[in-house]
Amino acid sequence: MAGRPEGGVKERDMTHESTVSSADQMSPHPAVPRRGIWGWMLFDWAQQPFHTLIITFVFAPYFASAVAPDAARGQELWGLATGIGGLAIALSSPVLGAIADATGPRKPWILAFSLIGVLACASLWFAMPGAGHVGLVLIAVALAVFGMEFAAVFNNAMMPDLVPRSELGRLSGSAWGLGYLGGLVSLVLVLGFMSAQPETGRTLLGLEPIFGLDAGLREGDRASGPLTALWYLVFVLPMLLFTPDVARRKAATGAVREGMARLADTLKRLPRERSYFSFLLSSMFYRDALNALYAFGGIYAAGVLSWSITQIGLFGILANVTGALGAWLGGRMDRAFGPKLVVGVSIVVLTLCALLVISTTRDEILFLPLSGATSLPDIAFFVAGAFIGAAGGSIQAASRTLLVDQVPRPRVTEAFGLYALSGKATSFIGPFAIALATGYFASEAFGLSNEDAQRLGVTPILVLFLIGLALLPFVKSRHGEASAA
Template identity: 85%
Template sequence: MSHEAAVPEKASGPDIQPPISVPRRGIWGWMLFDWAQQPFHTLIITFVFAPYFASAVAPDAARGQELWGLATGIGGLAIALSSPVLGAIADATGPRKPWIFFFSALGILACASLWFATPGGEHITLVLIAVALAVIGMEFSAVFNNAMMPDLVPRSELGRLSGSAWGLGYVGGLLSLILVLGFMAAQPDTGRTLLGLEPIFGLDAAMREGDRAAGPLTALWYAVFVLPMFLFTPDIARRQAAAGAVRDGLGRLRQTLRRLPRERSYFSFLAASMFYRDALNALYAFGGIYAAGVLSWSITQIGLFGILANVTGAIGAWLGGRMDKAFGPKVVVSLSIVILTLCSLLVISTTREEILFMPLAGEGMRNLPDIAFFVAGAFIGATGGSIQAASRTLLVDQVPRERVTEAFGLYALSGKATSFIGPFAISLATGFFASSAFGFSTEDAQRLGVAPIVALFLIGLVLLPFVKSWHKEPTPGDST
């Protein structure tokens, strides 16, 4: 993929894009941000720390799912309330790297502190605070990093750039997961890792130090691999002093919010993405917890599930970027939602005794639920990578380049507006059905608790036809 100087091409929306010339190392520096950040989502949010928290730190799996939803929901609420404001201020001042540095430091410190999440929940409140702060730091860093994307390549290359970067991120997540499962996290009963080895650095299996080390490893990994972006990727010039930028940024945000309902495509995209990305994030956040509680999977099994999802995620993001360039990002997003909805139904309807809510009969079908869950995980990984990469380029289609950081702030708002509602809904639903007054088992409470994911996907799909894509429409940023 060539990222050298390019000639001007058709504009995206009302702005005219000048020629872009960014050195190859600047492009790779930006792409490595996804590589640097993916272990946070892979190790902390999904496959290692979250199920460890639910199974060993919280009192029981259902309570762990409830508390995890509370912590991630609080972090999402903080992002929802502040990201559009900070995005508008950043657009007025210009450079994005100072913002990335501040929130990166917050995320690194919060992830590192997860080491103190010892079994038994001795510091459970502090752990939940650290999880919320880690979500805030890592998600805000991504907001400002994403906003740099339109200044790196011409519009025709954005889909491929976004897909390649997301695929690279999945590879980073895969390698970090192999490192943790193969060399650090051991089963308490055997004291051995997935590769049959004793944990490195003398990590104590009984105290689950290998699982807890996912936090410091994530922090170190991010700190090292985010450096090329700071060193080599060009940032835009400062536009004005911070004092005036706050006033101007807030004024521009107010104007955007007033005219947003008239910009039908932009408004519809933010609304649609609010629902389908929240569903995807909830699926990631609670998938490992669900498998641990309903299928009684060990951390090793969940890790293998994660390895498969990351492999297919890298492939899906790469292929999605090529499909984006060929057919436009809206086609990629729509197809991904359909597949993710079907996978969610398969996951929710699978237990040790049932698949698609139909009872299993016979000893020979004992492993069928595990197989079904692995198949669902493969497709979730592939379509999850493609939908997130395509969503970045579909957002860029909706606004002129001078409003792109504000747009990614609103994009974070649209995702986090229900991002805190989704986990809260799962938390409340799980607690509601786990109540002794209803007589549901812990397993049934978990199944019913994650059902809102399907509804969120379907709402997002219904809203997508109102969204315009640059690949098909020449003026996607208009207000018609």
Template identity: 75%
Template sequence: MVEVKRDAATRRGIWGWMLFDWAQQPFHTLIITFVFAPYFASAVASNAARGQELWGYAAGIGGMLIAFSSPVLGAIADASGPRKPWVFGFSVIGVIGCWLLWYAVPGMESTAFIMVAIVLALVGMEFAAVFNNGMMADLVPRADLGRLSGSAWALGYLGGLVSLVIVLGFLAGQPATGKTLIGLEPLFGLDAATREGDRASGPLTAIWYVIFVMPMFLWTPDVKRKPAADGAVARGLSELGKTLRRLPSERSYFSFLMSSMFYRDALNALYSFGGIYAAGVLGWSIVQIGIFGILANLTGAIGAWLGGRADQAFGPKVVVSGSIVILTICCILVISTTRTDVLFMTIAAEGSQTNVPDIMFYVAGAFIGAAGGSIQAASRTLLVDQVDRDKVTEAFGLYALSGRATSFIGPLAIAFATAFFASEALGLSNQDAQRLGVTPIIALFMVGLVLLPWVKSRQYEAVRA
């Protein structure tokens, strides 16, 4: 592939695009990982294991919807031109889904409505990211893509950190004391007993997103509408069909999509179930999980920023490979940690008090944040290396497909495994069921790593030649 000469976007346009990650990250930080998901599992569902199971179903259904439609919509967007209308449409869906999470009251009789809201939020936010990512390759020269992607991910993690501090410090009161993490009464009279502070993470995410996504719409340049846009649907589907037929012969591109399908599924599952696991196995409160989230977001920002610089110096493939190894080790550490065990070795008697498991979980969280930030930033540039510039949005659609084709398998496997190990026939405790239920994550990381040697960073190598 040949580097296309073009003018770079203005600094303001680049910052507008980067602020999308700042706008969207609270969805992943507050809803998917550190506040709402563990709250749902520990207080809305009947018990933690059942909550993990239900969350797996919701995430799995959302993943299937994204997997089956994102390549088609991406190809149509490339054929028609502009990406911002797609970002806007799916943003509306995502914002509505997040807002509806406010109605997830503790112990509610039926969780069906909330599971629908979770699916809406997931589909809307994920699709908005697909089309925003499609704009990346037109903003800067190829040599600067790694730094741009890493800086944007770092900014996103900082946004997640700030939003998490707001929730824990000023909104979410602990049920036992009624006070927030810093000892204040929750703002706006939020009731700690009915967990209104935790539920407020949904509306806060929606409001935050609406405010901070605006610079992207106002400042960032978009592709102009193509003259033959009226036939975009048929043309997009035709081009997608050609791409899919040709894909198996493009070993690097195909191998990258297959590899990322597994390692990103593992990472998403680790993010989705990490807080739920800590609540159920270690007995952590939302505040403790929030501190874990603050640490992970801080190291995530650092990891994404450093990963972007490493990407620029050594190429994205090196960054992705190293991050997978770190994440696999951290996953083993997490699964092997309970109130009495670390690395499957007993360190304390049942019922005794020790802080070692908590410390080890925090250490694992720090490295998960750093490696997770760097692998996601580097993956975006490694994908751009695989395609021509006029196929970028289609590629990110296929990227979403590859990430979601097994994304429903990961959560559903965890849901089914947790349900199996929690069955009365086996006689295991809820904690042991949760531990065994998340082990598929390790296998997914390993499959992703095995497939990486066939991936080439061709444009990176051409730039450095």
């Protein structure tokens, strides 16, 4: 097949488990210029503000507190919007990934989905407080999730063509760390210079918002959408310009048929490939739990602890700092001990943090009552956020490496498509479950407060983490082979 040499890649059909030959994983790599490596890493820097500003710390809490009728209803609607976006990815990513592997280049796919995500993010500026067009806002959020996360599928698939297997952990961890730093910088810009408290009209730094942004109309919070779009457009360019892509293998018309045939063959064999199949199932659950923890953490803090956008933003700054450190350290641990250990330890830490978050209110910590007014709930939430950031950065970086260990390089885009499918298969189930649980417990039949309904609504996160941890022992890593080479 015409295209970039794959260094003697060999594929084997296995009856009981998925294995990738050491010849495939340790085959010689063509030299990639340093600017190509940095261009690929900058994709995480470019995309992270979408997760930091839109999904977690600025726009999501703003939507729940000012656009939706109330915080509980906002949590429910946000779950529906992000769930629909995840469902669209789940239904299409394996097919498009298989087609991309057959055609070759990934950059055209990245560009196409990036445009969808950028336009959707920019449109969030029109999400006025108390406006009647909540449905349009939710459509924009769903499209933003669809475009941005689909672009990441194809960017991730470029990783094993850039460095040898032994360096994948460090590359992935460094890129995730750089992404967290990008999220941190963008969050400081929004909180320090754009987003102001409606009561004071001042930002976190005590300044009036730049560009004459109106605090009463929450223009600083709404501006997180256009800022995310502009940031992404600027910083994704080095990857598009300098990172090498695989050569075109065949015309798109023939590739569609071949891609579908490849995908059908993979799906037929997948249940017999125990390691690959177990990894997809395990990551499906623990990544969905992590995404739900990110997506609903700010909304939960706003509704249960009555945090302001400024407090949520400080929480986000802390989580991004520890996330950068965790991703960097996790990449080094990945290189030394392998990605499987990093993933397992991270799941345990995240489960404990989720339990701390769910059990914390103004009156309780770990479900134990507190006496009098105290700042202990805020401190507990900040501590949880620090560890969530560190463990979240580590687990996401190590997961990319562990997936590459399961497949040969010619099918890595298909694998990341299935990886997206396995994550999105529950990424819409998780938010939907939280939405349904929150709405159920907020109904008049239970007579619960909005605060208690929110607490009970996010408990599925704990179950998802534990299922992911239980499936991890069946996953194999090629770390030892790579280190011995």
